[in-house]
Amino acid sequence: MKFQKLFSDDAGESRWADIEVNLVERSFAPPAQNIEISEPEDVRRMMFLRLRAGWDEPIHPTPVRQRLVCLAGAVRVTASDGETREIRRGDVWHMEDKSGKGHHTCVIGDEDFEAVIVQFE
Template identity: 70%
Template sequence: MKFQKLFSDENGKSHWEDIDVAMEVRSFASPAQNIEISEPELVKQAMFLRLRSGWNEPIHPTPVAQKLICLAGTVRVTASDGESRDIGPGDVWHMEDRHGKGHHTMVTSKEDFESMIIQYE
């Protein structure tokens, strides 16, 4: 499994990075068979988010470290270094660009963009 990480460098410029999720086989729900699972991450809260079709926000940094899991629709997210990624159903986007210019987000699908946000702070 992979997720897409957006982070800020020491100069405040945001960049994309692909992250491979480390998995190991272990017992998770005994007596069920062992499964592949990652290490747990402590989180603060989770919420659902909807951006209406046509949403086009100004460039900004993320307010907190968070993961977004896309459920429906598509957005194009552009880092301040100019690289764009399309986030669609099933994609996981980890945001850590908390300082500097941040990123630009625009809904590119005809339908609304729906997601779940998991916040770490």
């Protein structure tokens, strides 16, 4: 299992990285069988969001460290270093580029983009 991380390097460029999620088999909901699960992370809040088809924003950094889980639709996200990725249903995007040049996001296709955002700070 992996997620896509967008972060700022020391020069202020936003860059992408693929992060492997470490899963460990353990008892989670006894008496159910053991499952593979990651370590828990403390979070501050969770929200749902919708970006309407055609939505296009100016380049900006993320306001807080947060993780987005795409439920429907797709966006194209371009880091300031020029690398572009598409976030689609089921993808997880971790945003940490709180400083520097930021990233550009636009909805692609004619379907609204819907997601869950989990904020860590």
